[in-house]
Amino acid sequence: LISSPGVMIDLTSGTLTGDVVESEKRLKDLAGVFVNESLRARMDPATIIYRVQTHVAEKEGMEGGLFYGTSFVYPGLVGDEYFMTKGHFHSKIDRAEYYWCIQGEGMLILMDIHGKCWAEKMVAGSLHYISGYIAHRIANTGRSLLAVGACWPSDAGHDYKTITDKGFMARLRKIDGVPQLIPVR
Ligand code: M6P
Ligand code: ZN
Secondary structure (H helix, E strand, O other), rough: OOOOOEEOOOOOOEEEEOOOOEEEEEHHHOOOOOOOOHHHHOOOOEEEEEEEEEEEEOOOOOOOOOEEEEEEEEOOOOOOOOOOOOOOOOOOOOOOHHHHHHHHEEEEEEEEOOOHHHHHHHHOEEEEEEOOOOEEEEOOOOOOEEEEEEEEEOOOOEEEEHHHOOOOOOEEEEEEEEEEEEOOO
């Protein structure tokens, strides 16, 4: 009647062990994601930008379920733009999500359906509610690994196309040594 946990989270690092799906994104997988695409294409394609560990507790698309993931974003820059995740709207666009920062320093970059962007600072322990209709991505603004926990509905899905086509309308750039959210063009 009593079972051992099938998944463990290391609470200081965010690392999952057990029933977990692993994925990673290297610079070669992120064509068109950074403002300076020609620089990205000239940098080492094997550079790892982020990894995601997901506990897939339900079938993708199942209504009423939840997924858990930890995203690990590495420190670094493409020019003056911080390493970051691709970012997405949800395919079921009204679906919300929680993010919380486990370690490191970063920024949660948000965009509404009209292209208006804003950002929230992430530090270990910060909790971020992302309501539906809001695209979300995270950037590492620190010198160490950024780990962010996430929980989202299993029927939310990922809409990357809207971001791929138009991009985020503002970018987090290191200007005078500090992160600033700068409108594109
Ligand atoms: C979090 C969640 C996942 C997402 C991952 C990486 O763990 O939001 O759904 O896939 O971050 O972000 P992206 O898919 O934008 O690359
Ligand atoms: Zn999401």
